[in-house]
Amino acid sequence: MKCHKVLLAWASSLLSALPAGAVTAVLLPNPQVPGFRFPESEATIVNWVYEMGNGPPADAATAFENMNLHGWGLWTALTMETAQVDNGQKLRVFETWFTPQELSDVTNTRLSPALPSLPRPRSALRHFNQFQHGSDVQEESGSAATEGSETVFGYVKFDPTATDHIVREQLLSIAALNQLGQSGAQQIPPFPSTALTLKSAFQVITVQTLVNGRYYRLNAWSGPPSTPQAWGPAMWPGVAWIDVKGGGSGSGQIDTQAAADGSSRTDETTYPVSSMINHRLSALEAAQFNAEQPGASASAGDYAVLVAMHVAGREIARWTWQTFWWTPTPNSPQVPSSEAIAGLRPAQLAGAPRNYAMALGYDMLTPGQPSVGGQNSGSAIYTYNPYLEARFSPANLPDSLPGSGPDGRPASNNVGVNCNCMSCHIRANYNPAGLASAPRYSGARYTGMDDPQFAGTLQVDLLWSLPEIAR
Ligand code: HEC
Known part of the structure; x- marks a missing residue:
């Protein structure tokens, strides 16, 4: 009874806040990419990982192709446009999914079948917890100077099947997590194989950040530094100018002498806003953004452009991890992507989403280690997003372990450009007792699912946002 009331109150508060359009979550569609299956079987995916690390060259090459095609298939599917229109623009599939903040209000209601079809406004863009650590570093190095435009906003999202699992198992409820822990559970009930989650980063292009009323200065990734170190966007040598009026013939060039007044800008270093996944803010979103970012003055109609997106799928026990970022050179993107990866983009991937690296x-080390009882040996696999993790310093990654780099040479593996998604996420845990021994963030390294550091904590199926957002 009580639950019902909470849900109704929540739903009506959302509905009353709704402008004309309303968002309804949709399942991952079939993008019709030949060879792409979702969910792919766990055996198939872990075999690609095995073949890449242990197989003869021809098999390793085939595994590389299959794996990257899988990543591109996911990207193609989740960036497809739906028939839903919000604020005059078609919504892409991922835009319809739920954020943990939207879900935490109803996580106790157990009314999961109704939830995914509840209409609601477009999700608000917010700061990330992960960034609160990252931003200290920026301030120290004085590199937060880019008019606040480098502050990245976005959201975490869950597809409808992950949403259903979170609501049914009350995974954003502190009380439920505590009950699991007290009953002796070591981990939360695992997500279904269809579960997908993402973390995105947008930049909001306000009028104040424009040069000549139309050009936005976007720091463009040009690869990692030669000496591994914290390498946030403000330190990158190049800029791409984004024209909100749609001009620019950019096809790979960046402005390495970017002047604040835009005098260095050329047509070749300018890219139309349509080359990025974007949407225009509604009045509600602009107000939400201004509330999150004191001093910002976004207004309805301003563009939000997608610079980065992480995607994880529960097709395998330790999840598949893929990351995407906008690049001026989509055919020959920089490390940690490559020309070979870009060459595997399917024909079905068209328009702005094709301009992402x-x-x-899919593993922490190569050759891979077993999920329990393995060792921190072999070469690290570096996978990070320039716009999200590259800024991390050793202070942000306290549980890093020295090991080897991808080339097999000794490496400290304790900065953002030496990160691996799975290495940091496998350490995710709910730690209500505040144990100092509990796993924390790290760079690329091995951690077993049975690591003794998990003692006294509840493992959260690799998803850090659950314990961070549960209340
Ligand atoms: C150093 C730790 C760290 C690394 C490395 C890292 N993440 Fe995360 N990730 C987090 C944290 C913490 C969150 C929770 C949201 C937040 O506070 O930013 C998160 C959130 C996410 C989410 C939303 C679901 C969840 O876990 O709650 C996805 C998806 C994700 N990350 C994918 C990736 C991918 C893909 C990579 C690698 C390219 C990656 N992450 C690298 C720490 C990390």
Whole structure:
């Protein structure tokens, strides 16, 4: 009874806040990419990982192709446009999914079948917890200077099947997590194989950040530094100018002498806003953004452009990890992507989503180690997103372990450009007792699912946002 009331109150508060359009979550569609299956079987995916690390060259090459095609298939599917229109623009599949903040309000209601079809406004863009650590570093190095435009906003999202699992198992409820822990569970009930989650980063192009009323200065990734170190966007040598009026003939060039007044800009270093996944803010979103970012003055109609997106799928026990970022050179993107990866983009991937680079992390090390009882040996696999993790310093990654780089040479593996998604996420845990021994963030390294550091904590199926957002 009580639950019902909470849900109704929640739903009506959302509905009353709704402008004309309303968002309804949709399942991952079939993108019709030949060879792509979802969910792919766990045996098939872990065999690709095995073949890449242990197989003869021809088999390793085939495994590389299959794995990257899989990543591109996911990207193609989740960036497809739906028939839903919000604020005059078609919504892409991922835009219809739920954020943990939207879900935490109803996580106790157990009314999961109704939830995914509840209409609601477009999700608000927010700061990430992960960034609160990252931003200290920026301030120290004085590199937060880019008019606040480098502050990245976005959201975490869950597809409808992950949403259903979270609501049914009350995974955003502290009380439920505590009950699991007290009953002796070591981990939360695992997500179904169809579960997908993402973390995105947008930049909001406000009028104040424009040069000549139309050009936005976007720091463009040009690869990792020669000496591994914290390498946030403000330190990158190049800029791409994004024209909100749609001009620019850019096809790979970046402005390496970018002047604040835009005098260095050329047509070749300018890219139309349509080359990025974007949407225009509604009045509600602009107000939400201004509330999150004191001093910002976004207004309805301003563009939000997608610079980065992480995607993880529960097709395998330790999840598949893929990351995407906008690049001026989609055919020959920089490390940690590559020309070979870009060459595997399927024909079905068209329009703005084709201008993103991809990197995969389907394991922590190569050759791979077993999920329990393995060792931190072999070469690290570096997978990170320039716009999200590259800024991390050793202080952000306290549980890093020295090991080897991808080339097999000794490496400290304790900065953002030496990160691996699975290495940090496998350490995710709910730690209500505040144990100092509990696993924390790390760079690329091995951690077993049975690591003794998990003692006294609840493992959260690799998803850090659950314990961070549960209340
Ligand atoms: C150093 C730790 C760290 C690394 C490395 C890392 N993440 Fe995360 N990730 C987090 C944290 C913490 C969150 C929770 C949201 C937040 O606070 O930013 C998160 C959130 C996510 C989410 C949303 C679901 C969840 O876990 O809650 C996805 C998906 C994700 N990351 C994917 C990736 C991918 C893909 C990579 C590699 C390219 C990656 N992450 C690298 C720490 C990390």
